[in-house]
Amino acid sequence: MGEIIKGKPVADAISEVLTAEVNDLKGKGITPKLAIVRVGAKGSDIAYEKGALKRCSSIGIETEVKEYPEDIAQDAFIEELKKINQDKTVNGILIFRPFPKQLDEEVIKYVIAAEKDVDCFSPINVAKLMEGDKTGFAPCTPTAVIEILKHYNVNMKGANAAVIGRSMVVGKPVSMLLLNENATVTICHSRTKNMPEVTSKADILVVGVGKAKMVTADYVKEGAVVIDVGINVDEQGNLCGDVDTEACVGKASMITPVPAGVGSVTTSILAKHVVAACKMQNNL
Amino acid sequence: MGEIIKGKPVADAISEVLTAEVNDLKGKGITPKLAIVRVGAKGSDIAYEKGALKRCSSIGIETEVKEYPEDIAQDAFIEELKKINQDKTVNGILIFRPFPKQLDEEVIKYVIAAEKDVDCFSPINVAKLMEGDKTGFAPCTPTAVIEILKHYNVNMKGANAAVIGRSMVVGKPVSMLLLNENATVTICHSRTKNMPEVTSKADILVVGVGKAKMVTADYVKEGAVVIDVGINVDEQGNLCGDVDTEACVGKASMITPVPAGVGSVTTSILAKHVVAACKMQNNL
Numbered sequence: 001m002g003e004i005i006k007g008k009p010v011a012d013a014i015s016e017v018l019t020a021e022v023n024d025l026k027g028k029g030i031t032p033k034l035a036i037v038r039v040g041a042k043g044s045d046i047a048y049e050k051g052a053l054k055r056c057s058s059i060g061i062e063t064e065v066k067e068y069p070e071d072i073a074q075d076a077f078i079e080e081l082k083k084i085n086q087d088k089t090v091n092g093i094l095i096f097r098p099f100p101k102q103l104d105e106e107v108i109k110y111v112i113a114a115e116k117d118v119d120c121f122s123p124i125n126v127a128k129l130m131e132g133d134k135t136g137f138a139p140c141t142p143t144a145v146i147e148i149l150k151h152y153n154v155n156m157k158g159a160n161a162a163v164i165g166r167s168m169v170v171g172k173p174v175s176m177l178l179l180n181e182n183a184t185v186t187i188c189h190s191r192t193k194n195m196p197e198v199t200s201k202a203d204i205l206v207v208g209v210g211k212a213k214m215v216t217a218d219y220v221k222e223g224a225v226v227i228d229v230g231i232n233v234d235e236q237g238n239l240c241g242d243v244d245t246e247a248c249v250g251k252a253s254m255i256t257p258v259p260a261g262v263g264s265v266t267t268s269i270l271a272k273h274v275v276a277a278c279k280m281q282n283n284l
Numbered sequence: 285m286g287e288i289i290k291g292k293p294v295a296d297a298i299s300e301v302l303t304a305e306v307n308d309l310k311g312k313g314i315t316p317k318l319a320i321v322r323v324g325a326k327g328s329d330i331a332y333e334k335g336a337l338k339r340c341s342s343i344g345i346e347t348e349v350k351e352y353p354e355d356i357a358q359d360a361f362i363e364e365l366k367k368i369n370q371d372k373t374v375n376g377i378l379i380f381r382p383f384p385k386q387l388d389e390e391v392i393k394y395v396i397a398a399e400k401d402v403d404c405f406s407p408i409n410v411a412k413l414m415e416g417d418k419t420g421f422a423p424c425t426p427t428a429v430i431e432i433l434k435h436y437n438v439n440m441k442g443a444n445a446a447v448i449g450r451s452m453v454v455g456k457p458v459s460m461l462l463l464n465e466n467a468t469v470t471i472c473h474s475r476t477k478n479m480p481e482v483t484s485k486a487d488i489l490v491v492g493v494g495k496a497k498m499v500t501a502d503y504v505k506e507g508a509v510v511i512d513v514g515i516n517v518d519e520q521g522n523l524c525g526d527v528d529t530e531a532c533v534g535k536a537s538m539i540t541p542v543p544a545g546v547g548s549v550t551t552s553i554l555a556k557h558v559v560a561a562c563k564m565q566n567n568l
Contacts, residue, residue, distance in 0.1 A: 123407060123412070126407075126410070126414055126415065130410055130411075157475055158477045166463055186468065187463060187469045188468050191468075192442065192468040198444070
Protein backbone atom coordinates (compact mmCIF):
# COMPACT_ATOMS: atom_id res chain seq x y z
CA MET A 1 0.00 0.00 0.00
CA GLY A 2 1.44 3.36 -1.04
CA GLU A 3 1.73 6.43 1.10
CA ILE A 4 -0.60 9.36 0.50
CA ILE A 5 1.75 12.33 0.48
CA LYS A 6 0.04 15.57 1.33
CA GLY A 7 0.98 19.06 0.31
CA LYS A 8 0.65 20.72 3.71
CA PRO A 9 3.93 19.49 5.24
CA VAL A 10 5.74 20.71 2.10
CA ALA A 11 4.04 24.10 2.25
CA ASP A 12 4.74 24.37 5.99
CA ALA A 13 8.42 23.57 5.53
CA ILE A 14 8.76 26.17 2.77
CA SER A 15 6.85 28.75 4.80
CA GLU A 16 9.08 28.18 7.81
CA VAL A 17 12.22 28.91 5.80
CA LEU A 18 10.59 31.92 4.16
CA THR A 19 9.42 33.37 7.46
CA ALA A 20 13.01 33.40 8.69
CA GLU A 21 14.21 34.94 5.43
CA VAL A 22 11.56 37.66 5.56
CA ASN A 23 12.52 38.41 9.16
CA ASP A 24 16.11 38.85 8.03
CA LEU A 25 15.00 41.14 5.23
CA LYS A 26 12.89 43.21 7.60
CA GLY A 27 15.97 43.57 9.81
CA LYS A 28 17.55 45.24 6.79
CA GLY A 29 14.53 47.52 6.37
CA ILE A 30 13.15 45.54 3.43
CA THR A 31 9.63 44.08 3.26
CA PRO A 32 8.80 41.87 0.29
CA LYS A 33 5.52 42.75 -1.36
CA LEU A 34 3.24 40.95 -3.78
CA ALA A 35 0.71 42.73 -5.98
CA ILE A 36 -2.20 40.57 -7.12
CA VAL A 37 -3.82 41.84 -10.31
CA ARG A 38 -7.35 40.68 -10.89
CA VAL A 39 -9.80 41.68 -13.62
CA GLY A 40 -13.35 41.03 -12.52
CA ALA A 41 -14.21 38.73 -9.61
CA LYS A 42 -14.28 35.13 -10.76
CA GLY A 43 -14.91 32.69 -7.91
CA SER A 44 -11.85 30.54 -8.59
CA ASP A 45 -9.61 33.63 -8.72
CA ILE A 46 -10.97 34.90 -5.43
CA ALA A 47 -10.52 31.52 -3.78
CA TYR A 48 -6.87 31.35 -4.88
CA GLU A 49 -6.34 34.97 -3.92
CA LYS A 50 -7.65 34.33 -0.43
CA GLY A 51 -5.18 31.47 -0.01
CA ALA A 52 -2.33 33.55 -1.38
CA LEU A 53 -3.10 36.50 0.90
CA LYS A 54 -3.27 34.24 3.94
CA ARG A 55 -0.02 32.51 3.07
CA CYS A 56 1.82 35.78 2.44
CA SER A 57 0.47 37.34 5.60
CA SER A 58 1.58 34.37 7.72
CA ILE A 59 5.09 34.66 6.27
CA GLY A 60 5.27 38.44 6.65
CA ILE A 61 5.01 39.34 2.96
CA GLU A 62 2.98 42.47 2.24
CA THR A 63 0.21 42.20 -0.32
CA GLU A 64 -1.93 44.52 -2.37
CA VAL A 65 -4.89 43.44 -4.47
CA LYS A 66 -5.46 45.47 -7.63
CA GLU A 67 -8.97 44.73 -8.80
CA TYR A 68 -10.08 46.11 -12.17
CA PRO A 69 -13.52 46.14 -13.70
CA GLU A 70 -14.41 43.21 -15.94
CA ASP A 71 -14.73 45.62 -18.90
CA ILE A 72 -11.46 47.54 -18.48
CA ALA A 73 -10.03 48.57 -21.85
CA GLN A 74 -6.71 47.09 -22.92
CA ASP A 75 -4.86 50.41 -23.03
CA ALA A 76 -6.07 51.33 -19.57
CA PHE A 77 -5.09 47.91 -18.22
CA ILE A 78 -1.63 48.16 -19.76
CA GLU A 79 -1.16 51.59 -18.20
CA GLU A 80 -2.10 50.19 -14.80
CA LEU A 81 0.28 47.29 -15.24
CA LYS A 82 3.11 49.63 -16.18
CA LYS A 83 2.50 51.60 -12.98
CA ILE A 84 2.79 48.41 -10.94
CA ASN A 85 5.96 47.48 -12.84
CA GLN A 86 7.43 50.83 -11.84
CA ASP A 87 6.23 50.77 -8.23
CA LYS A 88 9.42 50.10 -6.27
CA THR A 89 7.55 48.83 -3.24
CA VAL A 90 6.19 45.90 -5.30
CA ASN A 91 8.56 42.97 -5.80
CA GLY A 92 6.26 40.37 -7.29
CA ILE A 93 3.19 40.51 -9.53
CA LEU A 94 0.62 37.77 -9.94
CA ILE A 95 -1.95 38.32 -12.70
CA PHE A 96 -5.03 36.13 -12.89
CA ARG A 97 -5.78 34.62 -16.28
CA PRO A 98 -7.52 33.99 -18.57
CA PHE A 99 -8.62 37.57 -19.18
CA PRO A 100 -11.99 38.78 -20.41
CA LYS A 101 -11.90 38.86 -24.17
CA GLN A 102 -11.15 42.56 -24.76
CA LEU A 103 -7.73 41.98 -23.15
CA ASP A 104 -5.18 40.31 -25.41
CA GLU A 105 -2.92 38.04 -23.38
CA GLU A 106 -0.50 37.87 -26.33
CA VAL A 107 0.09 41.61 -25.97
CA ILE A 108 -0.09 41.96 -22.20
CA LYS A 109 2.40 39.18 -21.50
CA TYR A 110 5.12 41.38 -23.00
CA VAL A 111 4.23 44.23 -20.60
CA ILE A 112 4.75 42.62 -17.19
CA ALA A 113 8.26 43.27 -15.84
CA ALA A 114 10.08 39.93 -16.06
CA GLU A 115 11.91 40.47 -12.77
CA LYS A 116 8.55 40.82 -10.94
CA ASP A 117 6.77 38.09 -12.89
CA VAL A 118 6.56 35.44 -10.15
CA ASP A 119 4.28 33.03 -12.06
CA CYS A 120 5.99 32.87 -15.50
CA PHE A 121 3.61 35.00 -17.57
CA SER A 122 6.37 36.90 -19.39
CA PRO A 123 7.99 35.22 -22.42
CA ILE A 124 11.34 36.12 -20.87
CA ASN A 125 10.60 33.77 -17.98
CA VAL A 126 9.24 31.11 -20.35
CA ALA A 127 12.55 31.25 -22.24
CA LYS A 128 14.53 31.05 -19.00
CA LEU A 129 12.46 28.05 -17.96
CA MET A 130 13.29 26.27 -21.19
CA GLU A 131 16.95 27.21 -20.89
CA GLY A 132 17.11 26.05 -17.27
CA ASP A 133 18.18 29.56 -16.27
CA LYS A 134 17.45 29.83 -12.57
CA THR A 135 17.35 33.63 -12.56
CA GLY A 136 13.82 33.30 -13.95
CA PHE A 137 10.58 32.26 -12.29
CA ALA A 138 9.00 29.00 -13.33
CA PRO A 139 5.23 28.80 -12.94
CA CYS A 140 4.12 28.04 -9.35
CA THR A 141 2.20 24.80 -9.94
CA PRO A 142 4.94 22.87 -11.79
CA THR A 143 7.46 24.19 -9.28
CA ALA A 144 5.23 22.84 -6.50
CA VAL A 145 5.49 19.39 -8.11
CA ILE A 146 9.28 19.50 -7.91
CA GLU A 147 9.23 20.78 -4.32
CA ILE A 148 6.94 17.93 -3.29
CA LEU A 149 9.29 15.40 -4.86
CA LYS A 150 12.24 16.98 -3.09
CA HIS A 151 10.45 17.19 0.26
CA TYR A 152 9.60 13.49 0.19
CA ASN A 153 13.15 12.62 -0.87
CA VAL A 154 12.16 11.19 -4.22
CA ASN A 155 15.26 10.67 -6.34
CA MET A 156 14.85 12.47 -9.66
CA LYS A 157 18.41 12.15 -10.95
CA GLY A 158 18.46 9.45 -13.62
CA ALA A 159 14.87 8.50 -12.80
CA ASN A 160 12.43 7.79 -15.60
CA ALA A 161 9.73 10.43 -15.34
CA ALA A 162 6.58 10.48 -17.43
CA VAL A 163 4.43 13.57 -17.72
CA ILE A 164 0.87 13.29 -18.99
CA GLY A 165 -0.18 16.59 -20.57
CA ARG A 166 1.71 19.14 -22.63
CA SER A 167 0.09 22.40 -21.58
CA MET A 168 2.07 25.54 -20.82
CA VAL A 169 0.46 25.51 -17.36
CA VAL A 170 1.65 22.06 -16.28
CA GLY A 171 3.03 19.58 -18.79
CA LYS A 172 5.74 21.47 -20.65
CA PRO A 173 7.07 23.44 -17.66
CA VAL A 174 7.14 20.42 -15.36
CA SER A 175 8.98 18.48 -18.07
CA MET A 176 11.65 21.18 -18.26
CA LEU A 177 11.96 21.27 -14.47
CA LEU A 178 12.27 17.48 -14.24
CA LEU A 179 14.96 17.66 -16.93
CA ASN A 180 16.82 20.24 -14.82
CA GLU A 181 16.74 17.69 -12.01
CA ASN A 182 18.37 15.19 -14.38
CA ALA A 183 15.37 12.93 -14.86
CA THR A 184 14.84 11.22 -18.21
CA VAL A 185 11.53 12.73 -19.24
CA THR A 186 8.79 11.34 -21.46
CA ILE A 187 6.01 13.74 -22.44
CA CYS A 188 2.67 12.03 -23.17
CA HIS A 189 -0.54 13.61 -24.41
CA SER A 190 -3.85 12.96 -26.11
CA ARG A 191 -2.15 11.56 -29.23
CA THR A 192 0.09 9.15 -27.33
CA LYS A 193 -0.52 5.56 -28.32
CA ASN A 194 -0.84 2.87 -25.63
CA MET A 195 -0.33 5.42 -22.90
CA PRO A 196 -0.43 2.91 -20.02
CA GLU A 197 2.40 0.99 -21.67
CA VAL A 198 4.49 4.16 -21.77
CA THR A 199 3.66 5.57 -18.33
CA SER A 200 3.90 2.22 -16.54
CA LYS A 201 7.66 2.33 -17.11
CA ALA A 202 8.03 5.58 -15.19
CA ASP A 203 9.47 5.85 -11.69
CA ILE A 204 7.78 9.24 -11.38
CA LEU A 205 4.43 10.00 -13.01
CA VAL A 206 3.12 13.56 -13.13
CA VAL A 207 -0.41 14.08 -14.43
CA GLY A 208 -1.91 17.40 -15.47
CA VAL A 209 -4.61 17.11 -18.10
CA GLY A 210 -7.91 17.99 -16.43
CA LYS A 211 -9.66 14.65 -16.92
CA ALA A 212 -11.27 13.27 -13.78
CA LYS A 213 -9.70 9.97 -12.65
CA MET A 214 -8.25 9.29 -16.10
CA VAL A 215 -5.18 7.55 -14.69
CA THR A 216 -5.99 4.06 -13.51
CA ALA A 217 -3.74 1.37 -12.03
CA ASP A 218 -2.58 0.14 -15.44
CA TYR A 219 -0.85 3.51 -16.01
CA VAL A 220 1.26 3.10 -12.89
CA LYS A 221 4.49 1.19 -12.38
CA GLU A 222 4.71 -0.86 -9.19
CA GLY A 223 6.39 1.40 -6.64
CA ALA A 224 6.13 4.59 -8.71
CA VAL A 225 5.64 8.06 -7.26
CA VAL A 226 2.47 9.65 -8.64
CA ILE A 227 1.88 13.41 -8.58
CA ASP A 228 -1.64 14.46 -9.47
CA VAL A 229 -1.95 18.06 -10.65
CA GLY A 230 -5.55 17.81 -11.87
CA ILE A 231 -8.48 19.42 -10.12
CA ASN A 232 -11.84 18.21 -11.37
CA VAL A 233 -15.34 17.61 -10.09
CA ASP A 234 -16.48 13.98 -10.31
CA GLU A 235 -19.94 12.65 -11.11
CA GLN A 236 -20.95 12.89 -7.45
CA GLY A 237 -19.93 16.53 -7.34
CA ASN A 238 -16.79 15.92 -5.31
CA LEU A 239 -13.34 17.35 -6.04
CA CYS A 240 -11.03 14.82 -7.59
CA GLY A 241 -7.76 14.70 -9.50
CA ASP A 242 -6.71 13.29 -12.86
CA VAL A 243 -5.66 10.13 -11.04
CA ASP A 244 -8.02 7.52 -9.65
CA THR A 245 -6.27 7.67 -6.28
CA GLU A 246 -8.05 4.71 -4.73
CA ALA A 247 -7.30 2.50 -7.70
CA CYS A 248 -3.63 3.55 -7.87
CA VAL A 249 -2.59 3.81 -4.22
CA GLY A 250 -2.03 0.09 -3.98
CA LYS A 251 0.53 0.12 -6.75
CA ALA A 252 2.28 3.45 -6.17
CA SER A 253 4.85 3.92 -3.43
CA MET A 254 3.67 7.51 -2.91
CA ILE A 255 0.75 9.42 -4.36
CA THR A 256 -0.54 12.95 -3.84
CA PRO A 257 -4.23 13.34 -2.97
CA VAL A 258 -6.71 15.79 -4.50
CA PRO A 259 -7.61 17.98 -2.71
CA ALA A 260 -4.79 18.55 -0.17
CA GLY A 261 -1.99 17.66 -2.60
CA VAL A 262 -0.19 19.86 -5.14
CA GLY A 263 -2.77 22.63 -4.77
CA SER A 264 -1.77 23.14 -1.15
CA VAL A 265 1.79 23.95 -2.12
CA THR A 266 1.37 26.53 -4.90
CA THR A 267 0.84 29.59 -2.69
CA SER A 268 4.02 28.82 -0.76
CA ILE A 269 5.90 28.67 -4.07
CA LEU A 270 4.34 32.00 -4.97
CA ALA A 271 5.60 33.41 -1.67
CA LYS A 272 9.02 31.87 -2.29
CA HIS A 273 9.21 33.59 -5.67
CA VAL A 274 8.20 36.94 -4.15
CA VAL A 275 10.99 36.67 -1.59
CA ALA A 276 13.47 35.62 -4.30
CA ALA A 277 12.36 38.55 -6.50
CA CYS A 278 12.73 40.93 -3.58
CA LYS A 279 16.25 39.69 -2.86
CA MET A 280 17.29 39.97 -6.52
CA GLN A 281 15.85 43.47 -6.77
CA ASN A 282 17.85 44.43 -3.70
CA ASN A 283 21.00 42.70 -4.98
CA LEU A 284 20.96 40.29 -2.04
CA MET B 285 19.13 -3.00 -44.66
CA GLY B 286 17.96 0.52 -43.97
CA GLU B 287 17.92 3.39 -46.39
CA ILE B 288 20.50 6.16 -46.07
CA ILE B 289 18.39 9.30 -46.33
CA LYS B 290 20.35 12.29 -47.51
CA GLY B 291 19.70 15.93 -46.83
CA LYS B 292 20.16 17.22 -50.37
CA PRO B 293 16.78 16.13 -51.79
CA VAL B 294 15.10 17.80 -48.79
CA ALA B 295 17.07 20.99 -49.28
CA ASP B 296 16.37 20.96 -53.02
CA ALA B 297 12.64 20.54 -52.49
CA ILE B 298 12.53 23.40 -50.01
CA SER B 299 14.65 25.60 -52.28
CA GLU B 300 12.36 24.94 -55.23
CA VAL B 301 9.30 26.12 -53.32
CA LEU B 302 11.19 29.13 -51.96
CA THR B 303 12.46 30.15 -55.39
CA ALA B 304 8.89 30.36 -56.64
CA GLU B 305 7.83 32.30 -53.54
CA VAL B 306 10.70 34.76 -53.93
CA ASN B 307 9.80 35.24 -57.60
CA ASP B 308 6.26 36.09 -56.52
CA LEU B 309 7.56 38.55 -53.96
CA LYS B 310 9.82 40.18 -56.52
CA GLY B 311 6.79 40.59 -58.76
CA LYS B 312 5.35 42.69 -55.92
CA GLY B 313 8.56 44.72 -55.69
CA ILE B 314 9.78 42.93 -52.57
CA THR B 315 13.18 41.21 -52.27
CA PRO B 316 13.81 39.23 -49.07
CA LYS B 317 17.17 39.99 -47.49
CA LEU B 318 19.31 38.25 -44.90
CA ALA B 319 21.99 40.00 -42.87
CA ILE B 320 24.71 37.74 -41.52
CA VAL B 321 26.44 39.15 -38.46
CA ARG B 322 29.86 37.76 -37.74
CA VAL B 323 32.40 38.80 -35.12
CA GLY B 324 35.89 37.76 -36.16
CA ALA B 325 36.53 35.13 -38.81
CA LYS B 326 36.29 31.67 -37.31
CA GLY B 327 36.71 28.92 -39.92
CA SER B 328 33.48 27.10 -39.05
CA ASP B 329 31.50 30.36 -39.21
CA ILE B 330 32.95 31.20 -42.61
CA ALA B 331 32.22 27.73 -43.94
CA TYR B 332 28.58 27.96 -42.84
CA GLU B 333 28.35 31.52 -44.14
CA LYS B 334 29.61 30.42 -47.55
CA GLY B 335 26.89 27.75 -47.72
CA ALA B 336 24.21 30.20 -46.56
CA LEU B 337 25.22 32.84 -49.12
CA LYS B 338 25.20 30.29 -51.92
CA ARG B 339 21.81 28.93 -50.88
CA CYS B 340 20.26 32.40 -50.59
CA SER B 341 21.72 33.51 -53.88
CA SER B 342 20.34 30.46 -55.72
CA ILE B 343 16.88 31.18 -54.30
CA GLY B 344 17.04 34.90 -55.05
CA ILE B 345 17.38 36.14 -51.47
CA GLU B 346 19.67 39.14 -51.04
CA THR B 347 22.42 38.89 -48.46
CA GLU B 348 24.74 41.19 -46.64
CA VAL B 349 27.61 40.09 -44.41
CA LYS B 350 28.37 42.35 -41.48
CA GLU B 351 31.81 41.44 -40.21
CA TYR B 352 33.03 43.03 -36.99
CA PRO B 353 36.49 42.92 -35.46
CA GLU B 354 37.14 40.15 -32.94
CA ASP B 355 37.68 42.79 -30.22
CA ILE B 356 34.57 44.94 -30.84
CA ALA B 357 33.25 46.41 -27.59
CA GLN B 358 29.83 45.33 -26.38
CA ASP B 359 28.27 48.79 -26.62
CA ALA B 360 29.53 49.28 -30.16
CA PHE B 361 28.26 45.84 -31.18
CA ILE B 362 24.84 46.53 -29.68
CA GLU B 363 24.66 49.83 -31.57
CA GLU B 364 25.46 48.02 -34.82
CA LEU B 365 22.84 45.38 -34.11
CA LYS B 366 20.22 48.04 -33.42
CA LYS B 367 20.99 49.63 -36.78
CA ILE B 368 20.41 46.30 -38.51
CA ASN B 369 17.19 45.84 -36.53
CA GLN B 370 16.00 49.18 -37.88
CA ASP B 371 17.17 48.68 -41.45
CA LYS B 372 13.93 48.10 -43.33
CA THR B 373 15.68 46.37 -46.24
CA VAL B 374 16.79 43.56 -43.89
CA ASN B 375 14.18 40.88 -43.13
CA GLY B 376 16.26 38.27 -41.37
CA ILE B 377 19.34 38.37 -39.15
CA LEU B 378 21.68 35.46 -38.44
CA ILE B 379 24.29 36.05 -35.75
CA PHE B 380 27.17 33.62 -35.33
CA ARG B 381 27.79 32.41 -31.80
CA PRO B 382 29.50 31.85 -29.46
CA PHE B 383 30.89 35.36 -29.19
CA PRO B 384 34.37 36.40 -28.07
CA LYS B 385 34.28 36.83 -24.34
CA GLN B 386 33.88 40.62 -24.12
CA LEU B 387 30.42 40.21 -25.68
CA ASP B 388 27.74 38.97 -23.27
CA GLU B 389 25.27 36.74 -25.08
CA GLU B 390 22.87 37.06 -22.13
CA VAL B 391 22.61 40.79 -22.85
CA ILE B 392 22.79 40.75 -26.65
CA LYS B 393 20.05 38.14 -27.09
CA TYR B 394 17.55 40.70 -25.83
CA VAL B 395 18.66 43.22 -28.48
CA ILE B 396 18.00 41.33 -31.73
CA ALA B 397 14.54 42.16 -33.14
CA ALA B 398 12.45 39.00 -32.61
CA GLU B 399 10.68 39.39 -35.97
CA LYS B 400 14.03 39.27 -37.80
CA ASP B 401 15.59 36.60 -35.57
CA VAL B 402 15.55 33.69 -38.03
CA ASP B 403 17.62 31.29 -35.89
CA CYS B 404 15.94 31.61 -32.46
CA PHE B 405 18.48 33.70 -30.59
CA SER B 406 15.90 36.02 -28.99
CA PRO B 407 14.15 34.79 -25.80
CA ILE B 408 10.89 35.81 -27.46
CA ASN B 409 11.42 33.13 -30.09
CA VAL B 410 12.55 30.62 -27.47
CA ALA B 411 9.28 31.23 -25.62
CA LYS B 412 7.27 30.87 -28.84
CA LEU B 413 9.08 27.63 -29.57
CA MET B 414 8.12 26.24 -26.18
CA GLU B 415 4.54 27.45 -26.59
CA GLY B 416 4.28 25.95 -30.08
CA ASP B 417 3.51 29.44 -31.43
CA LYS B 418 4.25 29.28 -35.13
CA THR B 419 4.67 33.04 -35.52
CA GLY B 420 8.15 32.55 -34.08
CA PHE B 421 11.28 31.07 -35.62
CA ALA B 422 12.59 27.81 -34.26
CA PRO B 423 16.32 27.26 -34.63
CA CYS B 424 17.35 26.06 -38.09
CA THR B 425 19.01 22.75 -37.19
CA PRO B 426 16.12 21.24 -35.17
CA THR B 427 13.71 22.51 -37.82
CA ALA B 428 15.80 20.71 -40.44
CA VAL B 429 15.27 17.47 -38.49
CA ILE B 430 11.50 17.88 -38.72
CA GLU B 431 11.64 18.79 -42.43
CA ILE B 432 13.69 15.67 -43.17
CA LEU B 433 11.15 13.49 -41.36
CA LYS B 434 8.32 15.16 -43.30
CA HIS B 435 10.12 14.86 -46.63
CA TYR B 436 10.66 11.14 -46.19
CA ASN B 437 7.04 10.67 -45.07
CA VAL B 438 7.92 9.51 -41.60
CA ASN B 439 4.81 9.45 -39.44
CA MET B 440 5.37 11.53 -36.32
CA LYS B 441 1.81 11.63 -35.00
CA GLY B 442 1.55 9.23 -32.09
CA ALA B 443 5.05 7.91 -32.78
CA ASN B 444 7.43 7.27 -29.92
CA ALA B 445 10.33 9.64 -30.43
CA ALA B 446 13.49 9.65 -28.35
CA VAL B 447 15.89 12.57 -28.36
CA ILE B 448 19.42 12.13 -27.05
CA GLY B 449 20.76 15.44 -25.81
CA ARG B 450 19.08 18.35 -24.01
CA SER B 451 20.96 21.35 -25.37
CA MET B 452 19.25 24.55 -26.44
CA VAL B 453 20.83 24.04 -29.87
CA VAL B 454 19.37 20.61 -30.62
CA GLY B 455 17.78 18.51 -27.88
CA LYS B 456 15.24 20.80 -26.23
CA PRO B 457 14.06 22.57 -29.40
CA VAL B 458 13.73 19.35 -31.39
CA SER B 459 11.76 17.85 -28.50
CA MET B 460 9.31 20.76 -28.60
CA LEU B 461 9.00 20.51 -32.38
CA LEU B 462 8.37 16.75 -32.23
CA LEU B 463 5.73 17.42 -29.60
CA ASN B 464 4.08 19.92 -31.96
CA GLU B 465 3.94 17.10 -34.50
CA ASN B 466 2.11 14.99 -31.91
CA ALA B 467 4.92 12.55 -31.18
CA THR B 468 5.33 11.14 -27.68
CA VAL B 469 8.75 12.48 -26.78
CA THR B 470 11.39 11.08 -24.43
CA ILE B 471 14.35 13.33 -23.68
CA CYS B 472 17.54 11.43 -22.78
CA HIS B 473 20.88 12.86 -21.70
CA SER B 474 24.14 12.12 -19.92
CA ARG B 475 22.33 11.18 -16.69
CA THR B 476 19.90 8.77 -18.35
CA LYS B 477 20.23 5.26 -16.99
CA ASN B 478 20.31 2.31 -19.40
CA MET B 479 19.99 4.60 -22.37
CA PRO B 480 19.88 1.82 -25.00
CA GLU B 481 16.92 0.31 -23.16
CA VAL B 482 15.08 3.64 -23.39
CA THR B 483 16.00 4.62 -26.95
CA SER B 484 15.50 1.13 -28.41
CA LYS B 485 11.76 1.61 -27.86
CA ALA B 486 11.65 4.67 -30.10
CA ASP B 487 10.21 4.72 -33.62
CA ILE B 488 12.17 7.92 -34.25
CA LEU B 489 15.58 8.54 -32.70
CA VAL B 490 17.18 11.99 -32.91
CA VAL B 491 20.74 12.34 -31.65
CA GLY B 492 22.51 15.60 -30.95
CA VAL B 493 25.19 15.34 -28.29
CA GLY B 494 28.54 15.78 -30.02
CA LYS B 495 30.02 12.37 -29.21
CA ALA B 496 31.49 10.57 -32.20
CA LYS B 497 29.67 7.31 -32.98
CA MET B 498 28.16 7.11 -29.50
CA VAL B 499 24.97 5.49 -30.74
CA THR B 500 25.49 1.84 -31.58
CA ALA B 501 23.02 -0.77 -32.80
CA ASP B 502 21.77 -1.58 -29.28
CA TYR B 503 20.33 1.97 -29.05
CA VAL B 504 18.17 1.43 -32.12
CA LYS B 505 14.80 -0.26 -32.44
CA GLU B 506 14.40 -2.59 -35.43
CA GLY B 507 12.90 -0.45 -38.19
CA ALA B 508 13.41 2.89 -36.45
CA VAL B 509 14.19 6.14 -38.24
CA VAL B 510 17.48 7.61 -37.00
CA ILE B 511 18.37 11.27 -37.43
CA ASP B 512 21.97 12.13 -36.63
CA VAL B 513 22.58 15.78 -35.80
CA GLY B 514 26.16 15.35 -34.55
CA ILE B 515 29.21 16.53 -36.46
CA ASN B 516 32.47 15.17 -35.08
CA VAL B 517 35.89 14.15 -36.27
CA ASP B 518 36.73 10.50 -35.69
CA GLU B 519 40.08 8.96 -34.75
CA GLN B 520 41.08 8.73 -38.40
CA GLY B 521 40.38 12.44 -38.88
CA ASN B 522 37.17 11.90 -40.86
CA LEU B 523 33.87 13.67 -40.30
CA CYS B 524 31.34 11.50 -38.51
CA GLY B 525 28.09 11.86 -36.60
CA ASP B 526 26.96 10.87 -33.13
CA VAL B 527 25.65 7.65 -34.63
CA ASP B 528 27.79 4.73 -35.76
CA THR B 529 26.02 4.70 -39.12
CA GLU B 530 27.55 1.45 -40.38
CA ALA B 531 26.64 -0.37 -37.19
CA CYS B 532 23.06 0.97 -37.14
CA VAL B 533 22.04 0.96 -40.82
CA GLY B 534 21.17 -2.72 -40.70
CA LYS B 535 18.65 -2.19 -37.94
CA ALA B 536 17.16 1.20 -38.85
CA SER B 537 14.63 1.60 -41.64
CA MET B 538 16.10 5.02 -42.50
CA ILE B 539 19.16 6.81 -41.23
CA THR B 540 20.73 10.16 -42.08
CA PRO B 541 24.43 10.16 -42.98
CA VAL B 542 27.10 12.53 -41.68
CA PRO B 543 28.18 14.46 -43.69
CA ALA B 544 25.40 15.00 -46.27
CA GLY B 545 22.55 14.59 -43.79
CA VAL B 546 20.95 17.17 -41.48
CA GLY B 547 23.75 19.67 -42.12
CA SER B 548 22.78 19.90 -45.79
CA VAL B 549 19.29 21.10 -44.89
CA THR B 550 19.95 23.89 -42.38
CA THR B 551 20.73 26.65 -44.87
CA SER B 552 17.49 25.99 -46.74
CA ILE B 553 15.61 26.31 -43.43
CA LEU B 554 17.46 29.57 -42.86
CA ALA B 555 16.31 30.75 -46.30
CA LYS B 556 12.76 29.59 -45.53
CA HIS B 557 12.74 31.62 -42.34
CA VAL B 558 14.03 34.71 -44.16
CA VAL B 559 11.21 34.43 -46.71
CA ALA B 560 8.65 33.88 -43.92
CA ALA B 561 10.01 36.90 -42.01
CA CYS B 562 9.84 39.00 -45.17
CA LYS B 563 6.22 38.00 -45.76
CA MET B 564 5.21 38.72 -42.16
CA GLN B 565 6.97 42.10 -42.25
CA ASN B 566 5.03 42.93 -45.41
CA ASN B 567 1.75 41.59 -43.99
CA LEU B 568 1.59 38.91 -46.67
